[in-house]
Amino acid sequence: MxxxxxxxxxxxxxxxxxxxxxxxxxxxxxxxxxxxxxxxxxxxxxxxxxxxxxxEGYIKDYQANLDRRKLGYDVLAFVSVSFAVHADEAPNRFEEAIRDRPEVLACHKITGAADYLLQVVAENLDGYSDFVENVLRKMPGVHSIQSSLALREIKSSSRLPVPV
Structure with missing residues (x-):
């Protein structure tokens, strides 16, 4: 836990x-x-x-779940980010910068081919392209960026299964 x-x-x-x-x-x-x-x-x-x-930390905070589309965020992207070198400070600076980006809903350091997986919202494809070109590509140490755009949202929840 x-x-x-x-x-x-x-x-x-x-x-x-x-x-x-x-x-x-x-x-x-x-x-x-x-x-x-x-x-x-x-x-x-x-x-x-x-x-x-x-x-005791079981309840971290309270929030309302908002409809991203009603707020004008029609693009939902899952973005894999990889670094060429992990020994320098670039990954730490990346994490700090990503925490301050409101369009980044989630960021996870992961195993596998990529180093990080981001969940990003944008109003449209131009807005998403702007985020990739002017934010991600300009971060020092970023070696590759792979984007997968959500075509349809089947389920989206932050509710955890609470054991009976």
Whole structure:
């Protein structure tokens, strides 16, 4: 498992904790009173459990899931980036720069033929081309860039399966 916030010891999740996690993944705006009602708990014990799950790092943050197309992002690209040399600082500088790019939804250091896999959105192909030409190609040390454009989105979710 990942590193927990504030290095607090991990509390063993019980069925109620797992239900809280499932319910909040479905609706992050669920109020504590509504959550308590669904769990058949009073508000204070429900709040304590929720606070503990947050403190122990099970819940990292809350966000709304937005429709990228309604916001004008019609292009979704998966981009493999490779470096010729890994011993210099170029990969570290790349990681720092990518963290600040709002069009990059995700970046993973991976195994296999490429070094990084990015998930990138753009309004259109011209916007994506601009990102590749003026951002990725200008980063020191980048050896190759391979793009795969999504033709159709079958499933897109950040919800994790919570064990029963």
């Amino acid at each position: 990942g590193k927990m916030s504030a290095n607090k010891p991990r509390h063993e999740l019980d069925g109620t904790d797992r239900t809280i996690l499932r319910l909040l993944q479905q609706d992050g705006a669920l109020s504590n009173p509504k959550l308590a009602e669904q769990l058949s708990l009073s508000v204070t014990p429900c709040w304590r459990r929720l606070k503990r799950l947050e403190d």
